[in-house]
Amino acid sequence: MIVQIVRITSALFTGAVLLLMSLSTVAADAKSEDDKVFYYLGTAMSRNLGTLNLSADEADQVVQGLRDALAGTAEKLDDAVYGPKLNELGQQRMAAVASKEAAASKAYLNKMATEKGAITTASGLIYLEQQVGTGAQPTATSTVVAHYHGTLRDGTVFDSSKDRGQPLTIPLDRVIPCWTEAIAMMKEGGKSKLTCPSAIAYGERGSGEIPPGAALTFEVELIEVVQ
DSSP: OHHHHHHHHHHHHHHHHHHHHHTSSOOTTOSSHHHHHHHHHHHHHGGGSGGGOOOHHHHHHHHHHHHHHHHTOOOOOOHHHHHHHHHHHHHHHHHHHHHHHHHHHHHHHHHHHTSTTOEEOTTSOEEEEEEOOOSOOOOTTOEEEEEEEEEETTSOEEEEHHHHTOOEEEEGGGSOHHHHHHHTTOOTTOEEEEEEOGGGTTTTTOBTTBOTTOOEEEEEEEEEEOO
């Protein structure tokens, strides 16, 4: 419970940072690099706010709370009372977002499952081999080196080692279940497209730019099985 409260409180605070900055005179082309760094901080933190779907009035209250706290004039509210209320609010809104996203993701998964050559496993993973590998095949606990490009159902890129030009080295027992299952089906030199239902990705909590309940697609190239 405490962890959930902290997470949601953090989301509200980070959104407030961005909202407060949007009301200031700082712009993306600010004169100093420090201004740009703080502006970027606000935009980066705001990614945790989406699931709360704040109205304009609610956003105003968040901004006012931040301003008052920074000025040392914030109204004293009991953590024991408002912490649980905040937690409940966050859970309700997250569930609503997850439900809506899951419905849209279902149609997307159905579409991806019809791609020529795609197979759907018992877990719901939709696996499409694009290039057959000829090297070693990892197990579910192997450490691998891989390039990947991750997108949401609307094509938005949320993470990409290819764009960064730096492959990922990671044990397969430390990634989302979709990856553990799919990459263990590949061989070195292989390339595959994985479409992951939320249940084997980030579930109803989401992560960063990934909404709760979201289906995800990854293009993965297995470069090496380290061990």
